[in-house]
Amino acid sequence: MRNWLLIPTKEQWDKWSLPSKLTFVGTFVGVLSLLLAVLFFLWPLIFTSDPTEKRLDGALLAAIEDAKSIRNQLSSLKQIGELKLEGNDIAVPSSKDGPVIVESSAMKQLMDDGDYYQRLSPLLRERLPKFIQIRNALLNGLGRAQPDITQLGTLRLLDIELETETDCLILERQLRSGEMTKDRHDELFNAALELQVLRMRSRAPSDRGNLSGHTPNLPAESQIKEPPGQ
Incomplete structure (x- = not known):
């Protein structure tokens, strides 16, 4: 030496x-x-951690929280709608004092920001435009400023869409944190999309079932969990 x-x-x-x-x-x-x-x-x-990667994780978390917030709003709207359809004489709030569906642009930012979009997994990059398109179509059909709370079927489909978005975004965070392998991520991501199709095709009785009710889950769905920081 x-x-x-x-x-x-x-x-x-x-x-x-x-x-x-x-x-x-x-x-x-x-x-x-x-x-x-x-x-x-x-x-x-x-x-030193990549600052763009850290901001991307924050953007993914913001999109998750946005989807959860809208689902909470839908739950309240559905309860009002069920009471109305059952013949209860209740005052439905107008667009001036609610209910108004409030959402952020967090999901759209993931697609519009080139630095973020290029770092996403291929499956999420492919699905993002469809997530945004389906969500907007359902929200427009329901009415953002003054939702038609009697459209329980639309409320149900929108809730399923938002739940799928949330699951896929959580999977993306798990992949990026190293908690999950790419093969496992792809498997669970595709399983979440397949489950969404099954649930949307299976019409609830009179479309008046529990908004958050589930059809039997695919086995892979149970593997989706929220990572730390959620």
Whole structure:
């Protein structure tokens, strides 16, 4: 090791002239400085998290929270609609004082921001436009500013759509955090989409069943869980 580093022995050092000693010390200090400079340059690249990746995770989390918020709003609207259809004489709020469906642009931002979109998994990149299209179609049919609370079928389909969006976004976060392999992510992602199709095709009795009710889940769906920070 000493020979490889060209470090002189004590006997060799004692025999060296002063200029030789100074040359060795200067060379040693120069090499050490170069190594430290390289280390300090590479340290942020190796140990500092990617700021874009951190912002993307925040955008995914915002989209998840947005979908959950809309589902909570739909649950309240459905309860009012069921009471109305059962003949209860209740006052339905107008567009001025509610109910108004409030949503954010978090999902659309994932598709519009090029830095975010290119980092998403291929499955989510392919599905994002459909998520946005289906959600908008159902919201427009229901009415955002003054929802038609008697359209229980539309409320049910919208709830299923939002639940699928939430599951797929959670899977994306699990993939990006390293909690899940790509193969497992793809398997569960496709299972969530297949389950959505089955649930939308299976019409609830008079479309007046529990809004959050489920048909029997695919086995893979149980693997979708919310990662830390949720």
